[in-house]
Amino acid sequence: MAANPLPTPDSGVPPPRPAAPRLSPWEIVQLARHPQRPKAPDFIFHLVRDFTELHGDRLFRDDPALLAGIGWFEDQPVAVIGPYKGRDTKENLAHNFGMPNPEGYRKALRVMKLAEKYGYPVLSFIDTPAAFPGDEAEERGQAQAIAQNIMEMSTLHTPILVVITGEGGSGGALAMGVGDAVLMLQYAIYTVIPPEGCAAILWRDVSRAKEAAEALRLTAWDLTGLGIIDEIIPEPEGGAHQDPDAATAAVREALGRHLQAVKDVPIDRLLDLRYEKYRRMGRQMESLARG
Amino acid sequence: MSPWLRKPKYAALQRREMPGGLWAKCPRCKNLIYQKELERNLQVCPKCGYHHRLSATDRIAVTLDPGSFVEFDAGLTSVDPLGFTDYPEKLEEARRRTGRAEAAFTGMGALDGFRTIVAALDFFFMGGSMGSVVGEKVARAAERALEQRLPLIIFSASGGARMQEGALSLMQLAKTSAAVARLHAERLPYISVMCDPTTGGVTASFAFLGDVILAEPGALIGFAGRRVIEQTIGRRLPEDFQTAEFCREHGLIDMIVPRDQLRPQLSRLLRFFGAPRVALEEPA
Numbered sequence A: 001m002a003a004n005p006l007p008t009p010d011s012g013v014p015p016p017r018p019a020a021p022r023l024s025p026w027e028i029v030q031l032a033r034h035p036q037r038p039k040a041p042d043f044i045f046h047l048v049r050d051f052t053e054l055h056g057d058r059l060f061r062d063d064p065a066l067l068a069g070i071g072w073f074e075d076q077p078v079a080v081i082g083p084y085k086g087r088d089t090k091e092n093l094a095h096n097f098g099m100p101n102p103e104g105y106r107k108a109l110r111v112m113k114l115a116e117k118y119g120y121p122v123l124s125f126i127d128t129p130a131a132f133p134g135d136e137a138e139e140r141g142q143a144q145a146i147a148q149n150i151m152e153m154s155t156l157h158t159p160i161l162v163v164i165t166g167e168g169g170s171g172g173a174l175a176m177g178v179g180d181a182v183l184m185l186q187y188a189i190y191t192v193i194p195p196e197g198c199a200a201i202l203w204r205d206v207s208r209a210k211e212a213a214e215a216l217r218l219t220a221w222d223l224t225g226l227g228i229i230d231e232i233i234p235e236p237e238g239g240a241h242q243d244p245d246a247a248t249a250a251v252r253e254a255l256g257r258h259l260q261a262v263k264d265v266p267i268d269r270l271l272d273l274r275y276e277k278y279r280r281m282g283r284q285m286e287s288l289a290r291g
Numbered sequence B: 001m002s003p004w005l006r007k008p009k010y011a012a013l014q015r016r017e018m019p020g021g022l023w024a025k026c027p028r029c030k031n032l033i034y035q036k037e038l039e040r041n042l043q044v045c046p047k048c049g050y051h052h053r054l055s056a057t058d059r060i061a062v063t064l065d066p067g068s069f070v071e072f073d074a075g076l077t078s079v080d081p082l083g084f085t086d087y088p089e090k091l092e093e094a095r096r097r098t099g100r101a102e103a104a105f106t107g108m109g110a111l112d113g114f115r116t117i118v119a120a121l122d123f124f125f126m127g128g129s130m131g132s133v134v135g136e137k138v139a140r141a142a143e144r145a146l147e148q149r150l151p152l153i154i155f156s157a158s159g160g161a162r163m164q165e166g167a168l169s170l171m172q173l174a175k176t177s178a179a180v181a182r183l184h185a186e187r188l189p190y191i192s193v194m195c196d197p198t199t200g201g202v203t204a205s206f207a208f209l210g211d212v213i214l215a216e217p218g219a220l221i222g223f224a225g226r227r228v229i230e231q232t233i234g235r236r237l238p239e240d241f242q243t244a245e246f247c248r249e250h251g252l253i254d255m256i257v258p259r260d261q262l263r264p265q266l267s268r269l270l271r272f273f274g275a276p277r278v279a280l281e282e283p284a
């Protein structure tokens, strides 16, 4: 079941649908976190031509954990955002392991607003473990920053395409993750809480993370079934890091196709569809009122 | 998200464990308080001012004009969409313990004669966590406010997203925030009241999106859990970290309002934002 009510462009070629994985959810978590996996900035640098990075939230500081800028996707001017996860300890320390502080979410919003001004689409590449559990993040209102992004993205008057490339961790991911189409790489994950955190809270035992990874239904196939993502982007055998060029090409193809689909939809219609898309998410039962 | 790491304190339930239920022990000052006196005082300790947690039912009862409340969607119940370990059992236990179908209580009523849509979360129902039903009820409440051009007041008390519903619970942040966006676009008032505790996914969505944000004294308000933050930064946090007072100092909320002043304060705000009054001859 696809969550996306948008028309698919009549190219005659159906989108690729990878077969269900032979890997366990826990193995997929490991692939999503693989140190050699192409990170959001890799996809941005390879897919966005003439990329110009923009800095700062104009309020507090420039957050090195969040990459934002403008450039060209094919022949279309776009704004781009993505967390900056590093490839090694040194890079990760410099970029806070790809976990933005409030100023990072606010920088992302600033650049999305810039795109809205010109009607340029927003491309969001998500790979963040979770929102950052830091005291300063709390002092500067990270909950407010995330809430603001989610709300503003739900009504941003320009198309938003989201690709979850690695870890889509909790509210931190959703703060960049509301869009007209939400695509997901085959071995990416998207979850309300990292499996370790879930195991720690529910069972007070981090070592049961593997079990939590299964229970949370965080793989692309699960999320397609739940109507949360719109399309699974296939990865090379063994994961994106085995052939980053092939992974990038697959993302390019999928983005191009979805961009084509949203481009000609009048903005008011697109916003109604976006509202309906999220409005439908959830499972519940209507029964007669009690008492 | 990781908001539940702080072990819930079922402080307000202590009274039920007392013999005969006549006396309650205040968790802060440890004094024994006569139950009737506590009730008269809106469950605020007369000795030290500690605000006991209120169930959603009690919250509506102490806030709205008597007899004015009409509940919405009382029969909306959770399913177990992921087949998550023990979730149906936990739901059943919460239903039995609270006598409610879910953690959100929504409806329409009157406050000091102003007609308003109200939602209250119940911390005693699975920590007030937001799954599909809580998200749906909050979104429907916002949509009814939109249809009837009425204000919306939400009393939050929640540990965050309900992880037993996985990413579906995360999506409730988007669903509720999008509904609130429509209220703002239509220039309808939305007042958020944060009660103890308001943490995790609820703070990262509708609770922090009010035109005006109120909090009860001493309420725990924050996104990430204290313990996980302490583990991350490698030092202890001050005692007042993530309290309502801390949030006001850091510019995150508008005001702290003691429980006995909530009704007059909300009334002032509703009047200011032009909320309609209930006609005298019609029931609210």
Ligand SMILES: [Zn+2]
Binding pocket: B026, B027, B028, B029, B030, B031, B045, B046, B047, B048, B049, B050
């Ligand atoms: Zn006391």
